[in-house]
Amino acid sequence: MSVSPRVDLTGRKVIYTDYSDITAENVVDVLHLALNEHSANQACIEYLYNYNNGNQPILERQKDVRPEINNRIVVNRANEISSFKVGYLLGEPLQYVSRDSEDDAITDKITQLNEYMYDEDKASKDKELADWFTICGTAYRMVLPCSDNDPDHTPFHIYTLDPRYTFVVYHNGLGNKPVMGVKCVQKSDTTTTYCVYTDREYFEIENDAVIKHEAHILGAVPIIEYPANNARLGAFEVVIPLLDAYNLAVSDRMNGLEQFVQSLIKFVNVDISPEQFKELKDLGGIKFKSTSENPADVDYLTPELNQSNTQQILDDLYQTILTICGMPNRNGGSSTSDTGSAVIMRDGWEVAEAKAKDTELMFKRSEKAFLKIALNIAKTLSGLDLRAAQLDVRFTRRNYENISNKSTVLTAMLASGKIHPKLAFQHCGMFADAELAYKMSAEYTEEQEKKAAELAQKQAMAKGGNDDGSNGNEE
Numbered sequence: 001m002s003v004s005p006r007v008d009l010t011g012r013k014v015i016y017t018d019y020s021d022i023t024a025e026n027v028v029d030v031l032h033l034a035l036n037e038h039s040a041n042q043a044c045i046e047y048l049y050n051y052n053n054g055n056q057p058i059l060e061r062q063k064d065v066r067p068e069i070n071n072r073i074v075v076n077r078a079n080e081i082s083s084f085k086v087g088y089l090l091g092e093p094l095q096y097v098s099r100d101s102e103d104d105a106i107t108d109k110i111t112q113l114n115e116y117m118y119d120e121d122k123a124s125k126d127k128e129l130a131d132w133f134t135i136c137g138t139a140y141r142m143v144l145p146c147s148d149n150d151p152d153h154t155p156f157h158i159y160t161l162d163p164r165y166t167f168v169v170y171h172n173g174l175g176n177k178p179v180m181g182v183k184c185v186q187k188s189d190t191t192t193t194y195c196v197y198t199d200r201e202y203f204e205i206e207n208d209a210v211i212k213h214e215a216h217i218l219g220a221v222p223i224i225e226y227p228a229n230n231a232r233l234g235a236f237e238v239v240i241p242l243l244d245a246y247n248l249a250v251s252d253r254m255n256g257l258e259q260f261v262q263s264l265i266k267f268v269n270v271d272i273s274p275e276q277f278k279e280l281k282d283l284g285g286i287k288f289k290s291t292s293e294n295p296a297d298v299d300y301l302t303p304e305l306n307q308s309n310t311q312q313i314l315d316d317l318y319q320t321i322l323t324i325c326g327m328p329n330r331n332g333g334s335s336t337s338d339t340g341s342a343v344i345m346r347d348g349w350e351v352a353e354a355k356a357k358d359t360e361l362m363f364k365r366s367e368k369a370f371l372k373i374a375l376n377i378a379k380t381l382s383g384l385d386l387r388a389a390q391l392d393v394r395f396t397r398r399n400y401e402n403i404s405n406k407s408t409v410l411t412a413m414l415a416s417g418k419i420h421p422k423l424a425f426q427h428c429g430m431f432a433d434a435e436l437a438y439k440m441s442a443e444y445t446e447e448q449e450k451k452a453a454e455l456a457q458k459q460a461m462a463k464g465g466n467d468d469g470s471n472g473n474e475e
Contacts, residue, residue, distance in 0.1 A: 009240060011231035012137045013043045016172040022180045022198045027207055030180065031194055038167045045112045045136040045164050048234050052078050052135045058247040071254040077243055085235045089356050092396040093123035097436060099392050109386045116154045128160040137232035140166040141370060142223050145377045155381035156374050168225045181223025197222050210243055218375050226366040228359060237323045246317045253310050284400050326355035354381040364393050406430040
């Protein structure tokens with residue numbers, strides 16, 4: 001049987017403190033209490049990280065009966081789940097768009113911000129972040145000012161931190177404001193330095209002593225937590241017992257096949273010594289006497305595992321795993337009357353989209369906290385005056401799926417004459433940035449109407465000239 005995990009896989013615990021303000025006098029005490037909670041989270045994160053990479057309990061299985069036949073096969077469905085979740089959520093880079101499409105100045109500032117993010121390669125760092133919170137239930141990002149003052153460079157740096165060695169402490173009061181972010185640095189001499197950030201100060205702590213203490217002007221804790229959900233559960237964490245059962249069934253299936261090939265030999269009323277049995281295996285035959293009173297028989301024990309029943313069990317386990325995790329299934333069903341929407345609903349893509357939207361809301365909340373710090377740094381170092389409230393974060397996946405139906409909806413809404421065109425662009429689901437698409441389309445339409453009016457005026461003038469000339473010729 002498989003080995004049960006030695007950790008409590010029910011989500012990561014949030015770390016709280018009664019102190020609303022972290023100072024040099026209480027920072028060591030708060031850190032001590034927080035490390036007790038973090039050590040439990042760290043064990044779970046380490047387990048889930050290794051599980052995703054293929055180090056699963058089936059590899060430790062011990063078999064008492066015929067221990068020489070003990071297949072330990074890992075079918076890494078956990079990695080399949082986490083890879084799909086990350087790819088589906090962030091298959092395309094995030095976009096920052098303006099919440100007020102009428103203000104061109106804000107649009108220009110957002111363009112500058114997007115250039116900063118591109119320079120920092122934020123898209124790949126978002127993917128790293130999603131890898132961590134999909135596998136482990138939570139992830140952490142740090143943003144710090146750039147050390148050089150080159151105006152052509154991005155004014156801030158973005159870092160994705162390992163959640164095994166990072167945590168945030170929240171105030172145990174209304175709003176649960178983050179009061180302290182901690183990054184653990186393990187040095188080559190086995191000592192650990194705790195880098196502690198508050199909203200105003202930075203501490204370095206070693207051996208229960210503050211060895212460095214300085215102020216900063218960020219105005220917020222620069223380590224931001226990105227939880228996958230409120231319980232901080234990983235994508236496959238809730239189905240680990242099913243994943244273990246799946247590995248066990250596949251391994252035992254191979255054991256059954258191997259035991260069938262290497263069947264034991266049954267001896268009835270035949271006295272055979274170990275030396276004779278070895279000779280039997282070498283020669284492939286045996287001679288013995290049989291009587292009517294004591295009939296002798298030598299035969300193979302050949303019990304065979306029912307492969308059809310085993311496959312049915314595996315299919316049921318796999319479908320249950322996909323259903324619980326909100327994954328599209330692999331049933332391969334088809335119908336001549338299937339439409340794009342029917343396939344999406346039937347094969348579970350709608351559930352996958354609902355799960356992704358749930359993760360989006362959590363991601364956006366943390367992203368706004370990150371943007372407030374990044375924009376504050378950008379305003380100080382580069383003069384970019386932009387507020388997080390003026391931005392919206394857009395996920396750009398699936399904009400071109402079922403494009404025919406979306407374009408039909410857009411055309412019908414624009415042609416109705418009773419729906420504002422901006423609403424048509426917003427609700428057709430065709431554009432990642434509906435405001436920008438509407439603005440560009442309105443400008444294009446206005447330009448085309450102006451060209452058409454100019455052409456019509458030229459044609460009218462030319463026609464009037466021709467009419468005057470023909471009248472003169474007739475006279």
